[in-house]
Amino acid sequence: MSEQLLKKPKQAPSNSTVIKFMIILSLICAVVLSALASALKDPQEIAKELDRSKQMMIAAKIFTHAGYFLIENGKGEYVPAKNVGNGTLALGTVSNRASNNDILEVYKRRFAPFLVDSKGEKTTFEKAGIDINYYIAEYRKSGYYKQPLKLIYEILPNSTKDSNETQPIGYVIPVNGFGLWDAIYGYLAIEPDGETVIGISWYDQKETPGLGANIAEEPWQNLFPGKKIFQPSAVGEIYPASAPIGITVVKGRVSEVLGDIPKAKSAVDGMPGATLTGNGVTDAYRNVLEGYRPFFIKIHQKTEN
């Protein structure tokens, strides 16, 4: 061992050798990574798209985090379901895991995108002369609610007959805002009365794992169903035209902070250790839903009449 060392005294390489080595190494790494990134771009986009469809169905209570479908059993309860072909759901069990294909079929059948203008009137992409794929990809980051024509999805009923019955059983609104670290993107599903929340989900967030990232977890999202997006007045009346809109994430528990006052109907428990994420969520709902207020007023009046 020592002889070897004596024969080959280790000399520090010159600076130019070191620099050359690092440049070549970095170049090789860069080439490998760019080749990989371009090769995997398409599958990644497809995976993201599939995930967004899933999250929209989770918000609309058609799908669960555990991976099976849900249908309403007529008594207001959601029970496990399975895809029986062409996106129609029938009673199933929790072990009926949905395949990617099932998810796409059900998504296609149950969701129809359309646009609403600033007066709350519905219009379609064809009538407005907008390319739907371009619109959806282009304004995801900035938020659809800032556009003159805002994106919204109808939730269609799970009827087995192929009639022209298109009375929607709810609406899904794409929501975006800023959490503590980065932009957050999600969905909020609302009943046809234009005020009661069906469910929510967040599909893209970079909040602190274990704290703020709980916004993407089932237990916290389960606090939302039944909440009102219009804050009731002190006596419990709802005036959609003037009421503060949105759902407030309180610091602590609603029952302790607000008690039983009507305002508690549009507030949810905060996450311990994630106050700023909660504030971001509150702001996101307020800003986004404000843009859709005329539409909510319209459908709210329709159900009251």
Next chain:
Amino acid sequence: MSKLRPTSYLTEQIWHGNQVLVAVLGICSALGVTNRLSVAITMGLSVTFVTGFSSLFVSWLRNVTPDSVRMIAQLAIISVFVIIIDQFLKAYYFSISKTLSVFVGLIITNCIVMGRTEGMAKNVEPLPAFLDGIGAGAGYMLVICFVGFIREIFGFGQLLGYQVIPLSWYATPESPNLYENFALMVNPPVGFFLIGGLIWMYNIIGRK
């Protein structure tokens, strides 16, 4: 050390020199990613892949790598493999990649990977280095899968997402005295207790 058979590099790392149980490395991710078995398996495979191949490449380049920049060179090689894994998971296992979130990226700083490249790979031939890396990853995977197994069974009553504790055993409003999931198991701190317990058991076995 230099006269070891190549396979013994592999087996040495899995038990006698287990990185988590003996060297107590890689603990951070062992707590973060073990609340579901499927996540632990994915993480274990990813770390195995990264340690194996970065050791291989570091060993290949060991004679041309200038000493003064060897750490940076190792990090560059490690990051390439970590990014490969991250991109691959995002494309084909999106939901798992979402659960793992930052932990995939943090494999770069996993002490096991750098410990193996710096402590072993830069001193030995490529084949033993590769086997040593694979062994270190496999040893890590063994431990986190065990922890993940315990945590998922007791925390969720499930295994790989399938219910293993019969739903009929669970407490309901009508019969509140039955079984309930052990909520502590879902939280990261329990990983400390389990790994601590494992190290204790390991030492008892090792003493004989």
